[in-house]
Amino acid sequence: MGELIMKDIYILAIETSCDETAAAIIRNGSEIVSNVVASQIESQKRFGGVVPEIASRHHVEQITLVIEEALKIANMQPNDLTAVAVTEGPGLVGALLIGINAAKAFAFVHNLPIIGVHHIAGHIYANALVQPMEFPLLALVVSGGHTELVLMKEHGSFEVIGETRDDAAGEAYDKVARVLNMPYPGGPHIDRLAHEAKEAVEFPRAWLEDSYDFSFSGLKSAVINYKHNMDQRGEEIIPEQVAKGFQDSVVEVLTTKTVRAAREYNVKQVIAAGGVSANKGLRTSLEQAFNREGISFIVPPLKLCTDNAAMIGAAATYMYEAGVRGNLAMNGVPGKELINWIK
Amino acid sequence: MIWLGIETSNAPLSVAVVKDGQVLAEIVQNIKQTHSVTVMPTIEELLKKVNIRSEEIDAIAVAEGPGSYTGLRIGVTIAKTLAWTLKIPVVGVSSLKVLAANGQLFNGIICPLFDARRQNVYAAAYKGLQLEKIIEEHHGSIDELLLRLDQTKEPILFVGLDVENFKDKIIEQLGDRAYFANSSHHLPRASKLIALAEDQPMPTIEDVHTFVPKYHRIAQAEAEWIKEQKKGNQ
Structure with a gap:
């Protein structure tokens, strides 16, 4: 009897949902062959945040260079590829459209299937590039645009069991950083400052009782009010202590709720995903908590936490295997919902 | 020599294939559908129609702006x-x-324009078969444009779907020197785009990476x- 030879799956993935122009090639959903990211941070820093029109203009400048670089590093030709994947949403619509139209044009010329990937599914699947995912699985997705707890019973199955009711965690970080006169993006600065402080200013925690939902706008206002009151009294704030107080509140709420959900749903694995999972304070707290719980915890390396195309390629591989296909009429879906790709 | 032309700078869409100076096929449409959805399927359909594979294309012509940023x-x-x-x-x-080329046979000045809102336009003015440039492509007020056109003392043909928005103002300023193209001339044609591209110097394939739209306006x-x-430096 002849041996069944499995053909390797090579996905070219493209991601342009916000301010990174990225392309990657992923082998069999688990191995990064190349991973290229052109960041716009230097440009967007001028505006203290991402300006959509500027983001779109930069994407057009970078898109073919980034894809070419991904192929070059991988030392591959288009006909070595199995499929092309691209972030379909959520994200900035004008930004998404650059990646999507480049992906469609490329797929058309080389007669490759095209797969539209949900950005958050991508963040979750960044972990498949670290170690195999085990189900049931709980993902804590924290970024500038998202704060969600997602339960996965198998590949391609997503149930959002909790989400933010107002600001995303990363958004709160950026706003507090602005109060402390830190440059954009603020997260890493707050994280660094927080680690320099011994004492913390006490800020409230929003527990929202039984729910797995989150809220960070109250905390953000508390920080702003604190600064305001100190200013009025003519007193100097100690930025390190404010940062620590803020970060302690965010991390404690995120950790406690994730642990509670992991217990309730009896999950085998917990994963962190999204830009804020690069935060040292949060990583350490989750690691310690799940060590105590005896539940496997994975968090992607830093460069896979922020936006990248490798994660899109990882998710797309499982979608490809499940038979998911897009077509040349694919459009950007800025408010795309995280829905199952398995039936 | 096989050309593919793509025109998506405003609401209408046009795609054409020209082979050795002959227009093989052209699609011009003005339906309210987003270009992101329609352009690639339209290119696929057109190439299929003329039985040309993408690898047979020798050059691509594209409308570079001004127009809708997203388009x-x-x-x-x-x-x-x-191209890459x-x-x-x-x-x-x-x-x-490209739009002006629809009025190429007009004996006078041809003024294509796009509405840029708040009484501003993207506009230019050309003359004759060779479309000699009389007024540069620019972003500016409609009033200023009409004043400049008035000084030419020539008949002026206005082309473009947005001309309608300024018709009263145009007549007020230029009276019976103003001519208005009929509706079939308001839609850009990718075959004209290719004809104009053929007259331009051919860039190298290295230039593809750095090719970007000409917005004619920096972002707000x-x-x-x-x-x-500037304030900070003073």
Whole structure:
């Protein structure tokens, strides 16, 4: 009897949902062959945040260079590829459209299937590039645009069991950083400052009782009010202590709720995903908590936490295997919902 | 020599294939559908119709602006991705000039324009078969444009779907020197785009990566940022 030879799956993935122009090639959903990211941070820093029109203009400048670089590093030709994947949403619509139209044009010329990937599914699947995912699985997705707890019973199955009711965690970080006169993006600065402080200013925690939902706008206002009151009294704030107080509140709420959900749903694995999972304070707290719980915890390396195309390629591989296909009429879906790709 | 032309600078869409100077096929449409959805399927359909594979294309012509920022980026992104991966050049042509070519036979000045809101337009003016440039492609007020056109003392043909928005003003300023193209001339044609591209110098394939739309306006946030910097330096 002849041996069944499995053909390797090579996905070219493209991601342009916000301010990174990225392309990657992923082998069999688990191995990064190349991973290229052109960041716009230097440009967007001028505006203290991402300006959509500027983001779109930069994407057009970078898109073919980034894809070419991904192929070059991988030392591959288009006909070595199995499929092309691209972030379909959520994200900035004008930004998404650059990646999507480049992906469609490329797929058309080389007669490759095209797969539209949900950005958050991508963040979750960044972990498949670290170690195999085990189900049931709980993902804590924290970024500038998202704060969600997602339960996965198998590949391609997503149930959002909790989400933010107002600001995303990363958004709160950026706003507090602005109060402390830190440059954009603020997260890493707050994280660094927080680690320099011994004492913390006490800020409230929003527990929202039984729910797995989150809220960070109250905390953000508390920080702003604190600064305001100190200013009025003519007193100097100690930025390190404010940062620590803020970060302690965010991390404690995120950790406690994730642990509670992991217990309730009896999950085998917990994963962190999204830009804020690069935060040292949060990583350490989750690691310690799940060590105590005896539940496997994975968090992607830093460069896979922020936006990248490798994660899109990882998710797309499982979608490809499940038979998911897009077509040349694919459009950007800025408010795309995280829905199952398995039936 | 086989050309593919892509025009998505405003609401209408046009795609054409020209082989050795002959228009093989052209699609012109003006339906309210987003270019992101329609352009690639339209290119696929057109190439199938003329029985040409993408690898047979020798050059791509694209309307480079001005126009709707998103529309321009969709056309340019598709054009440069196709050109890069097919290793062929991409030639950018002013989207105003493409529109002006619809009035090429007019004996006088041809003024294509796009509404840029708040009584502003993207406009230019050309003359004769060769479309000699009388007024540069620019972004500015409609009043100023009409004053400049008035000084020419020539008959002027207005072309473009947005002309309707300014018709009263145009007549007020120019009276019976103003002519208005009929509706079939208001839609840009990718075959004209290719004809104009053929008259331009052919860029190298290395130029594909750096090809970007000509917006004729910096982004608002950038304009404000520059203003702030100037203030800071004073």
